[in-house]
Amino acid sequence: MKIIASPSKYIQGKNIIENFKSIVETFGKNNLIIADSFVTSIVKEPIENSKGSKDTKVSFNLFNGECSKNEINRIVKIVNEHNYDCIVGVGGGKTLDTAKAVSFYTKKPVVIMPTIASTDAPTSALSVIYTDDGAFEEYLMLPKNPDIVMIDTEIVSNAPTRLLVSGIGDALSTYYEAKVCFDAKAIAMSGGQSTLAALALAKLCRDTLLAEAYEAKISSDLKLVNEALEHIIEANTYLSGIGFESSGLAAAHAIHNGLTVLPETHHMFHGEKVAFGTISQLILQNEIEEAKKIITFCKKIGLPTTLEELGIKDNIREKVKEVSIASCAPGETIHNFPYKITPDMVESAILTADALGKL
Ligand SMILES: [Zn+2]
Structure with a gap:
């Protein structure tokens, strides 16, 4: 048997962050964005001011830095409490893997937005889980690839x-x-x-x-x-x-x-x-x-x-x-x-x- 797997949609371009809301609102009006404090400082304003419907909401939650079971469970709870329509991970590998895992446990769509181009992990149906101390714990094989992978080349060009x-x-x-x-x-x-x-x-x-x-x-x-x-x-x-x-x-x-x-x-x-x-x-x-x-x-x-x-x-x-x-x-x-x-x-x-x- 032969299989090819891929994200449902791949979007790439300079300054596409300006269209952020119009891209994520295809899944609903109430979106949760997970990003660490450094990435949040770069993307919060452009995301809040991006084009889209007036009633499309974006809420930010700070990623604590480790894709661990505790961190995933913490965000799963938040998603369930607020009934978010879509999870968006913005940043590097651990943030993106956490967003994918949260999407899996809450059965909500996931949008992945890498801010660096340092590995080929963003499009895959896999999260690497670590302990809270950063030691490798396990691979979480996911039943599907991300719904959307979007990458703003202007943001990537500013990374080291x-x-x-x-x-x-x-x-x-x-x-x-x-x-x-x-x-x-x-x-x-x-x-x-x-x-x-x-x-x-x-x-x-x-x-x-x-x-x-x-x-x-x-x-x-x-x-x-x-x-x-x-x-x-x-x-x-x-x-x-x-x-x-x-x-x-x-x-x-x-x-x-x-x-x-x-x-x-x-x-x-x-x-x-x-x-x-x-x-x-x-x-x-x-x-x-x-x-x-x-x-x-x-x-x-x-x-x-x-x-x-x-x-x-x-x-x-x-x-x-x-x-x-x-x-x-x-x-x-x-x-x-x-x-x-x-x-x-x-x-x-x-x-x-x-x-x-x-x-
Ligand atoms: Zn590799």
Whole structure:
């Protein structure tokens, strides 16, 4: 069985926040917006003054910073007490995941508005739940994708460039992992095998990044919106989002997960570790020329290509062994490969990636 999953509607553009009320009022007049204090300070006024019916109301509730069961339950209670028609999450991954979870428990529609383009999570039917102290607790698999994902490119252009570049690193893996899963007929997070459509979006994602990421990075540095930045935000968020959810993950994300066992990599962003995982995956597949092309690309836009850049500076052999074992843990997406991948193979790929990255 093949499945492709996506949000019902994806809206992207410069200053679309000016149409906020007219977009959310399709679900009702009484809307709850969840955002942290920093994001609230940026979006509250434009949202309150946005175009829409006079009787469309927007209420703000401050997100406490952690997508935990306690925080979700707190907001579920508020939604039930006030009988809101729609939940809107505005901000980064944890805010958006909380809004998705609240929507699931209250059976209300959800609008997701990312203010950064640092991962491909916003479009997916998944929330990552943490404890109140910020430790990973569980994945909450949701029965549906968000009703609307809307992204204001002006807001994203004002975020730090490193976040956009990290999103490029996350999106860079999508095609290479999707292709492994497509060929292996692996079951993706969507619950089915990949489709031609999902694979085509993943390929378009990779091609768009290679062609336009550098120009988009410059736009982000200058805090300007141009076509290249628009295309990269779409690649990081939408193309990569559908590509990974409906095709699947393979070695790049498993190696990312492996790297997280080393505390010295914790200061690096998700997409920065995934980029190194992508280079390692290509070497694992013996795609050396493609790996070299990706290394050149990563260096140009400022993604790490060596273990040292990831923070791993001593006892390298020992630590890479540890990472490789964790990458091949039971249930890891590396087992989506059509042939068996062992920690020895991963260790050799990571060390080779590091050596090539130093050249
Ligand atoms: Zn990712």
